[in-house]
Amino acid sequence: MKRIPVIPRIDYKEKIEALGFDFHGDYWREEAYYCFTVDEINSLEEATREAYRMYCEAVQHILEYRSGFMEHILNIPEEVCERIRESWDADELSLYGRFDFMLAKDGTPKILEFNADTPTSLLEAAIIQWQWKEDVFPNCDQYNGIHEGLVQSWKDIFPEGGDIHFAGALENNEDTGTLQYLASTAMEAGFSTRVLDMDALNLQDGRFFDPAGEPVKRCFKLYPWEWMADESPDGCLADVKWLEPIWKLLMSNKAILCVLSDLFPTSPYVLPCYMSRPQSGLFCKKPIFSREGHNVSVQEIRNWEERVYIAETEGDYNTGGYVYQEYVSPTPYGGRYPVIGSWVIGGEPAGIGIRENRMEITDNMSEFVPHVIM
Numbered sequence: 001m002k003r004i005p006v007i008p009r010i011d012y013k014e015k016i017e018a019l020g021f022d023f024h025g026d027y028w029r030e031e032a033y034y035c036f037t038v039d040e041i042n043s044l045e046e047a048t049r050e051a052y053r054m055y056c057e058a059v060q061h062i063l064e065y066r067s068g069f070m071e072h073i074l075n076i077p078e079e080v081c082e083r084i085r086e087s088w089d090a091d092e093l094s095l096y097g098r099f100d101f102m103l104a105k106d107g108t109p110k111i112l113e114f115n116a117d118t119p120t121s122l123l124e125a126a127i128i129q130w131q132w133k134e135d136v137f138p139n140c141d142q143y144n145g146i147h148e149g150l151v152q153s154w155k156d157i158f159p160e161g162g163d164i165h166f167a168g169a170l171e172n173n174e175d176t177g178t179l180q181y182l183a184s185t186a187m188e189a190g191f192s193t194r195v196l197d198m199d200a201l202n203l204q205d206g207r208f209f210d211p212a213g214e215p216v217k218r219c220f221k222l223y224p225w226e227w228m229a230d231e232s233p234d235g236c237l238a239d240v241k242w243l244e245p246i247w248k249l250l251m252s253n254k255a256i257l258c259v260l261s262d263l264f265p266t267s268p269y270v271l272p273c274y275m276s277r278p279q280s281g282l283f284c285k286k287p288i289f290s291r292e293g294h295n296v297s298v299q300e301i302r303n304w305e306e307r308v309y310i311a312e313t314e315g316d317y318n319t320g321g322y323v324y325q326e327y328v329s330p331t332p333y334g335g336r337y338p339v340i341g342s343w344v345i346g347g348e349p350a351g352i353g354i355r356e357n358r359m360e361i362t363d364n365m366s367e368f369v370p371h372v373i374m
Contacts (some may be wrong), residue, residue: 001034001035001036001040001103001107001333001338002034002035002333003032003033003034003035003333003334003336003338003369004032004033004034004035005031005032005334006030006031006032006033006136008030008031009030009132009135009136012028012030012132015131015135016028016128016131019123019127019128019131020123020177020180020181020184021123021124021127021128021177022173022177023173023174023176023177024124026367027124027366027367027368028124028128028367028368029367029368029369030132030370032334032369033132033136033369033370033371033372034333034338034354034369034370034371034372035371035372035373035374036143036371036372036373036374037373037374038373040107041143041373043107043109044101044109044143044340044342044349044352045143045349047101047108047109047269047342048099048109048342048343048344048349049348049349050267050269051099051111051114051269051342052097052099052344052347052349054260054263054264054267054269054270055114055116055251055256055260057263058250058251058256058259058260058263059088059247059250059251059256060088061259061263062250062256062259063084063085063088063250066259069250069255069259070084070250073255073275073288073321074226074249074250074253074255074288075230075320076226076229076249077229077233079233079237080229080233080236080237080246083236083237083246084246084247084249084250087245087246087247088247088250092241092245092246092247093153093156093157093245093346093347094243094244094245094248094344094346094347095150095153095154095157095220095243095244095345095346096119096122096150096153096244096343096344096345096346097114097115097116097117097119097244097248097251097343097344098114098115098119098121098341098342098343098344098353099111099113099114099115099341099342099344100112100113100114100115100339100340100341100342101339101340101341101342102328102330102339102340103330103331103338103340104328105329105331108268108269109269109340109342110269110270110271110328111257111260111269111270111271112271112325112339113254113257113286114251114252114256115252115341116244116248116251116252117224117225117244117248117249117251117252118222118223118224118244118252119341119343120174120175120178120222121341121353121355121368122146122178122181122182122343123177123178123181124353124368125144125146125341125343125351125352125353125368126144126146126147126150126181126351127147127181128368128370129142129144129353129368129370129371130142130144130147132370133370133372137372140372140373140374141372141373142351142370142371142372142373143351143352143371143373144350144351144352145345145350145351146343146345146350146351147185149343149345149346149348149350149351150182150185150345151185151188151189152189152346153345153346154185154186154189154191155189155190156346157243157346158191158218158241161190161191162191162192162217162218163191163192163193163194163217163218164183164186164191164192164193164194164218164219164220165193165194165195165196165201165210165216165218165219165220166179166180166182166183166186166193166194166195166196166219166220166221166222167179167195167196167197167198167200167201167219167220167221167222167223168197168198168221168222168223169197169198169222169223170195170196170197171197175222176195178222179195179220179222180195182220183195183220186220194210196210196211198221198223201216201219201235203232203234203235203238206234206237206238206239207238207239207240208235208238208240216240217240217241218240218241218243219240219241219242219243220242220243221242221243221244224252224289225244225246225248225249225252226249226252226253226289229249252289253288253289254286254287254288254289254290254322254323254325255275255288255321255323257271257273257323257325258273258274258275258323260273261273261274271325271326271328272325272326273323273324273325273326274323274324275321275323275324276324277301277324278301278324279301280301280302281300281301281326282298282299282300282301282326282327283298283299283301283324283325283326283327284296284297284298284299284324284325284326284327285297285298285299285322285323285324285325286322286323286325287320287321287322288320288321288322288323289320296312297312298312298327298360330360333356335358336356336357336358336369337356337357337358337359337360338354338355338356338369339354339355339356339357339366340352340353340354341353341354341355352371353368354368354369354370354371355367355368355369356369
């Protein structure tokens with residue numbers, strides 16, 4: 001993988017905003033791109049497929065052998081835990097998720113986490129970087145079947161057709177843009193759609209209704225399951241076909257990284273990870289539930305009493321438990337530290353997007369940079 005400087009398109013802002021990417025700010029960058037070989041892309045695709053397989057096995061293991069994981073580590077109400085088991089046993093289908101990989105110095109993708117429930121950076125990965133490639137490198141390829149995968153997945157998940165509601169925090173421009181893009185893929189698949197604010201859903205007698213009084217039968221929510229479980233357990237049990245399905249709650253937390261480490265200690269993609277502080281070593285401390293790199297710290301643990309903080313971010317996720325994941329020193333590319341977001345659509349690898357930062361922890365200030373295959 002190489003990071004190569006390039007001249008931005010003169011009119012790129014107008015072009016990406018015409019595609020609905022009006023929340024880009026300084027987040028979308030065209031001063032450089034990442035270049036991959038075919039073998040490197042094949043390696044990423046293999047790592048993504050194997051990572052998802054391991055995550056599915058970890059969920060099955062939790063449900064069969066770790067009865068206290070949901071109740072005591074994730075603090076999920078008992079009735080919601082039962083709904084998770086029902087959802088998993090019924091094989092409720094998933095639409096999407098995004099693995100975050102760090103490339104080790106030998107090129108091996110290492111799993112940092114799985115954004116299994118409410119991953120964003122979707123529009124820019126699926127559409128915006130493809131437009132850039134077509135304009136700048138029309139004869140090159142890009143690892144990007146995300147859009148086509150989404151359209152097909154709607155048909156696979158809801159073969160009966162009908163209407164789908166899309167709910168989220170509409171005061172957030174990024175969430176609104178992501179919801180509108182996903183709704184457009186469902187419309188392309190033949191569904192009628194409606195985008196509304198999460199607070200506009202009205203729960204009555206175990207069913208949700210929209211502001212027009214219409215029942216919500218299928219709903220994609222860009223709203224974390226752990227928030228729903230905390231705010232409205234009854235809402236989690238409502239008669240709705242949710243996307244993502246509620247079993248994704250078991251994948252979207254950092255504690256599952258410890259289960260992964262226990263089950264697959266020899267996997268080249270899995271980093272050692274612990275629920276309690278190790279005695280010594282270099283580790284990344286992460287909240288069990290967190291987003292956008294908040295409350296993450298890189299620590300050198302010298303003994304039980306002495307720790308040296310190498311990097312640290314602030315945030316609002318410092319009230320729960322933490323995990324300690326073995327730290328992988330990132331390789332800088334042109335003074336930037338990239339993280340590869342590898343998308344799983346309908347259970348299959350579908351493409352990548354790259355975010356980079358000037359510091360070693362990827363956060364909400366990271367910038368999206370396109371890629372090509374040469």
